[in-house]
Each structure stands twice: as C-alpha cells, then as structure tokens.
Amino acid sequence: MNKAFLYTKPHVLGVIDDSDDDTDTWFLDTSRQEIEQFFARAPFEELVVELVHIMRDGEPNYQVLTSLLGETRSSGDIQKVEMELIEEGTILSRLILFLDAASFHEFNRRVTCYGEGISSEQVNDQVVISVRNKTIEIRPV
Numbered sequence: 001m002n003k004a005f006l007y008t009k010p011h012v013l014g015v016i017d018d019s020d021d022d023t024d025t026w027f028l029d030t031s032r033q034e035i036e037q038f039f040a041r042a043p044f045e046e047l048v049v050e051l052v053h054i055m056r057d058g059e060p061n062y063q064v065l066t067s068l069l070g071e072t073r074s075s076g077d078i079q080k081v082e083m084e085l086i087e088e089g090t091i092l093s094r095l096i097l098f099l100d101a102a103s104f105h106e107f108n109r110r111v112t113c114y115g116e117g118i119s120s121e122q123v124n125d126q127v128v129i130s131v132r133n134k135t136i137e138i139r140p141v
Helices: 023-027 029-041 044-056 062-072 103-108
Strands: 078-086 091-099 118-123 126-131 133-139
Touching: 023 029, 029 044, 029 062, 044 103, 044 126, 044 133, 062 078, 062 091, 091 103, 103 118
Parallel strands: 091 133
Antiparallel strands: 078 091, 118 126, 126 133
C-alpha cells in the first residue's frame, strides 16, 4: 500500500498550492480508500500500532490524519481527537485520542511493546507512546 499521501506538506491558508500532483494517484491508486477503511474498521490496538508506524516513518500531514481520524469508527471507541502542532502549525508533535472508559481500560490492559526506539508508559490515567520526537497519548473521556 502506498502511504506517500500521508506525508504530503500541509496546505497553508492564503498560499496557492501549485504542487505537481500525479493524476494517476487520484484516479487509480486506492491506497487512501484502503487506509480509510482500515482506520474505520480496525480494532483500536491495531489502529494505534499503525499510527506508531506512521509517526515512525516520517512527518505525517496533520490535515490528512485529521480526516482519517475524523471518520466515524464502527466501534465508536474514539470520542475526541486533539493534535498539538509546532513550527508555525505544520508539524505534528502530539496526538491525543480520548476513548470511552470501557475501551480505554481494555486497551490499557493490553498495551504491548511497539518496537525498537518506541517507548510506552502509564502516566497518571493515560498511556503515552513516544515515537521519535512525537507522542501519542491515549486517555479516557
């Protein structure tokens, strides 16, 4: 699956985007639809693992992640999403996912190792996963 669209530069208000988009990407590549379906249907633990990989592999476009996370998940576990940006609002530094209490406690019980160079820890009543210079926080509502 081609995930290059996740790492495009965010659009800046008031600036014309004259990037050279490949029309085949828009019409023939189904990667975006596949990721949208995955984000909507995957168990929460698998979604977190995918987010960790996305953060590890580069600087994801927060606008793209917002649209992917803004879609309604079939399980309804994510209640709210917050993002913290740096560098004039273009680089994602922190992603916070708020879960309903039951989903949070189930996730917290199953937290596992996410790979080399990635740490996770329980801080107060939240799980904090550090990936490169970014964090993913999972909190109960």
